[in-house]
Amino acid sequence: MLDALGDPTRRVILETLRTGGPCSVGVLAERVPVSRPAISQHLKVLGAVGLVRHESRGTRNIYRVHQAGLGELRSWLDQFWGDTLQAYADHVRRTEEERK
Amino acid sequence: MLDALGDPTRRVILETLRTGGPCSVGVLAERVPVSRPAISQHLKVLGAVGLVRHESRGTRNIYRVHQAGLGELRSWLDQFWGDTLQAYADHVRRTEEERK
DNA sequence: CGGCTCCGTTAGTGGCAACTTACCGTTCGT
């Protein structure tokens, strides 16, 4: 998931799909300064983690961003956020008890 | 930001700091299967994007996760989320108009 | 059917970044 978003070109692809709406692989290859096979590989990675979904329209595959992937990331972030605050509060309490 | 979270060991470091609370570099090096210099470099990266903050306590530097960095990520995600839904709605509308 | 387009896959290469080893500055204890 975060591994997928770690790559800059993958983020560019996502951004292109986001602002430009769903489109085919060839069109993506035109808009992103990278060869078409590279786009395919990145789309494969993005699809594996649920950030993108594709739909066959004749010979061409239309890709679009998938909200479920973003939702997963969001829930992960929320949990991380809450747990961090909790752990920090615990740590402060523990430290103050040691100070006594 | 996302580049920083892209690395697995950096996520392990963050996770360690999150669950175990703030701690020094040496302690981190014990808990994470990586040499101490590597920890330093990763902490430098994490600090550069505001995910971590450090505080000198004598000779040892205490690191802790910084909520501001997580907040930035959260707002970015929220914006991305909203824009995606918006762009998708626009795309659907456009497609239906073309169908007429 | 034959050619064309569009896409995914494989093999191979180059570059970057993560890791270690070694070194040095800083700070505390004695």
Add this chain to the structure above:
DNA sequence: ACGAACGGTAAGTTGCCACTAACGGAGCCG
């Protein structure tokens, strides 16, 4: 003031991954 502990930095190596080039397959059109 000296030694030790702690941590950041520099240099060097290795492994991984992003990218390209070449091939193969599946679907429209004549």
